[in-house]
Amino acid sequence: MKEQKTKHRYSTEAHLIYGLSQDPHWDYSHHVLPPISGSATFRLDSAQRGAQAFTEFAHTHDGNTITSQAPIYVYDRLGEPNKDMLEENLAFAEQGDVAVTYASGMGAVSAVLGILTGTGSEIIAHRTLYGCTYSLLENWYPRLGIRVKFIDFSSPDEIRSALTERTRVLYCETPVNPTLRLIDLKAIAEIAAEANARRDSEERIFSVVDNTFATPYCQRPIQNGIDFVVHSLTKAIGGFGTDIGGAVIGPRWSYDRLLLYRKDFGGVLSPRSAWSVLVQGLPSLGVRMRQMQLSALTVAKALVERPQIECVQYPGLASFPQVELARRQMVDYDGNFAPGSMLHFVMKGKTPEESLHRAERFINHVAQNSYCVTLAVSLGNIRTLIEHPGSMTHSAIPPGEQVARGLNPGGIRLSIGLERPEDIIRDLEASLNAVRT
Numbered sequence: 001m002k003e004q005k006t007k008h009r010y011s012t013e014a015h016l017i018y019g020l021s022q023d024p025h026w027d028y029s030h031h032v033l034p035p036i037s038g039s040a041t042f043r044l045d046s047a048q049r050g051a052q053a054f055t056e057f058a059h060t061h062d063g064n065t066i067t068s069q070a071p072i073y074v075y076d077r078l079g080e081p082n083k084d085m086l087e088e089n090l091a092f093a094e095q096g097d098v099a100v101t102y103a104s105g106m107g108a109v110s111a112v113l114g115i116l117t118g119t120g121s122e123i124i125a126h127r128t129l130y131g132c133t134y135s136l137l138e139n140w141y142p143r144l145g146i147r148v149k150f151i152d153f154s155s156p157d158e159i160r161s162a163l164t165e166r167t168r169v170l171y172c173e174t175p176v177n178p179t180l181r182l183i184d185l186k187a188i189a190e191i192a193a194e195a196n197a198r199r200d201s202e203e204r205i206f207s208v209v210d211n212t213f214a215t216p217y218c219q220r221p222i223q224n225g226i227d228f229v230v231h232s233l234t235k236a237i238g239g240f241g242t243d244i245g246g247a248v249i250g251p252r253w254s255y256d257r258l259l260l261y262r263k264d265f266g267g268v269l270s271p272r273s274a275w276s277v278l279v280q281g282l283p284s285l286g287v288r289m290r291q292m293q294l295s296a297l298t299v300a301k302a303l304v305e306r307p308q309i310e311c312v313q314y315p316g317l318a319s320f321p322q323v324e325l326a327r328r329q330m331v332d333y334d335g336n337f338a339p340g341s342m343l344h345f346v347m348k349g350k351t352p353e354e355s356l357h358r359a360e361r362f363i364n365h366v367a368q369n370s371y372c373v374t375l376a377v378s379l380g381n382i383r384t385l386i387e388h389p390g391s392m393t394h395s396a397i398p399p400g401e402q403v404a405r406g407l408n409p410g411g412i413r414l415s416i417g418l419e420r421p422e423d424i425i426r427d428l429e430a431s432l433n434a435v436r437t
């Protein structure tokens with residue numbers, strides 16, 4: 001197979017640009033880029049062929065090749081060429097067996113949890129999570145009889161003692177959104193392996209990591225022993241902020257279940273969005289992340305110097321509390337330290353209220369005066385985005401609980417884009433000076 005050879009001879013980044021190049025079901029050999037599939041349904045040659053398509057869909061016949069599982073295109077919700085090509089490349093980017101895409105990052109989170117749990121099962125999650133993931137776990141799963149425990153994943157003992165025979169999933173993000181604390185992926189994988197050694201296969205515990213913050217360029221959880229990775233493609237993998245999407249990357253056995261879940265729950269990624277990520281997002285991921293993390297370090301160093309700022313959290317700073325773990329866990333495809341493009345800082349204040357008030361004044365000044373820093377949720381965009389998690393992305397977590405979950409009311413999240421760092425710093429300094437008093 002041509003693509004198998006290619007994978008071994010060239011760098012990972014070459015694969016992110018070219019992917020499979022051709023889909024075996026689709027002849028467009030003179031196009032440099034694959035066309036966008038714009039067909040909700042597909043012509044079938046006979047009734048038998050249509051029947052075969054349905055009986056074969058998501059029924060693995062041959063463990064060696066995943067293309068045999070969707071041999072005939074029938075209907076977009078089951079599969080189409082743009083998504084197939086993107087999924088092949090996403091699995092490669094994360095060094096996993098298979099990937100399945102969904103309509104959004106939340107679609108991907110609910111799909112992986114959907115295939116791993118049922119009534120009576122239990123999910124153990126780190127206490128600080130993306131707001132909508134928190135809301136899914138806190139507000140919806142208990143209604144389905146799925147128990148959720150929030151604990152501190154930086155303590156392996158706390159995880160071990162939280163496990164019960166009903167535990168099916170250990171779930172976390174690292175770096176944690178928005179605080180940038182890191183969770184040791186190898187430690188999580190070891191805890192699951194230890195427990196699984198004493199369990200039957202139906203009682204297995206699976207580890208799931210949301211790798212949206214780091215991107216596969218900076219960290220590949222599956223290589224650290226984690227079972228499943230989820231992504232919001234909306235963020236740095238998509239990169240340009242044009243499309244909403246999500247993906248689950250996991251072991252081969254999960255492929256059929258993930259496809260069936262998407263077919264029946266219906267959260268399908270549009271071919272137009274799959275195409276953007278395939279031809280623009282993934283091919284430019286390496287060059288964007290390299291540039292953005294260089295700028296992130298320059299901006300982090302400048303912010304550390306500012307008297308209005310209490311502390312700056314960025315894994316690339318020598319002062320980062322978990323610098324050793326960062327250097328071991330956050331590495332690019334060539335093994336270089338890759339601390340990413342996200343940073344978090346806390347405004348000074350004598351009380352949490354004062355710190356919160358300063359953060360709001362600062363953010364409002366940025367919103368009204370900056371050219372290169374935009375007040376908006378989302379992250380990983382080529383434009384630098386800033387936000388105040390306590391009142392925005394993490395507002396689903398009640399204010400009284402935010403501090404207990406590691407959130408600082410004066411904390412500000414900054415997602416560095418492709419602008420020159422001096423331009424970003426100029427805008428941030430102007431707004432910091434405006435809240436000096």
Ligand SMILES: *Cc1c(COP(=O)(O)O)cnc(C)c1O
Binds near residue numbers: 107212379
């Ligand atoms: C944005 C985000 C999500 C949700 O993704 P959507 O594409 O917006 O549904 C999940 N996890 C993290 C860490 C995110 O930043």
